[in-house]
Amino acid sequence: MxxxxxxxxxxxxxxxxxxxxxxxxxxxxxxEVKLAFVDVDRAVASSESAQKLLQQLQDEFASDQETIEKIQTEATALLQKMQKDSDVMSEDEKRRVQQEIESLNNDFVYQRQKLQKEVAARQQELFAGTDVKVRNAIEELVRDNDYDMILPRATALYVGDLYDITRKVTEKLNEMDRAE
The missing domain is CATH 1.20.5 (Single alpha-helices involved in coiled-coils or other helix-helix interfaces)
Structure with missing residues (x-):
């Protein structure tokens, strides 16, 4: 140039x-324009109802998670055995252990993907209607505080605490849930 x-x-x-x-x-x-920013995902995730729903999900899928962890532990133990004893193992035994490790790995991947899909579907069910609650909470905050504009937190590189109303949205969501 x-x-x-x-x-x-x-x-x-x-x-x-x-x-x-x-x-x-x-x-x-x-x-003067009264402007605020909100991280909607954080506001929802921090709410009391979301915490209860997440705990419910953890309880609901605990046995599936244990199964996945058990498979992972078995595969790790076999892999360590293979690495430690490979010098004294016959070729047939090495092949059998390798096949068992591959089978466990395939089962692990299948179980994990199945669990992820089930959890995602269940989360979608449990959190259905949350967007309406969030919109109502934000509208109440706009009315109560005379905000001219509320923007998603992600639109700004930096937002000072004075302009971030995420906590207020969470509190309003909790208040609305208690009123139901």
């Missing part, structure tokens, strides 16, 4: 920054 192009690009960038700053300054001078 030539020096002239660099100067033009830099000048153009500064002009854009100045223009944006001027627009924000003039908007702030005419009317």
């Amino acid at each position: 030539s020096e002239e192009k660099i100067v033009r690009v830099t000048t153009r960038n500064w002009l854009m920054v100045g223009l944006c700053f001027g627009l924000f300054a003039s908007a702030a001078a005419t009317a």
Whole structure:
């Protein structure tokens, strides 16, 4: 890049920054905008009802999780045996142990995928209707606090605590659940 192009690009960038700053300054001078940000996923996950539902899911799928862990433990033990005793094992025994490890690995993958699908389906069932509750909680906060705009937390690189209302949304969700 030539020096002239660099100067033009830099000048153009500064002009854009100045223009944006001027627009924000003039908007702030005419009317103050009350803005807030919310991490909806965190607000829902932190709510008391979500915690209860997650505990319910853990209890519901505990035996499946234990089965997966048992398979993993068996495969690990066989693999360690194979590594430790491979010098004294016959070729047939090595092949048999290797096949058993592969079988356990296939079973592990199948069981884990099955559990993940079941958990995802169950989560979807349990959390159905949550979006309506969140919308209602946010609408109440807008009315109570005169917010002009509430944006998803992910839209900003940084949000100070003053503008992050995630905790308030969680509290409102808890309040709404207790009222039901």
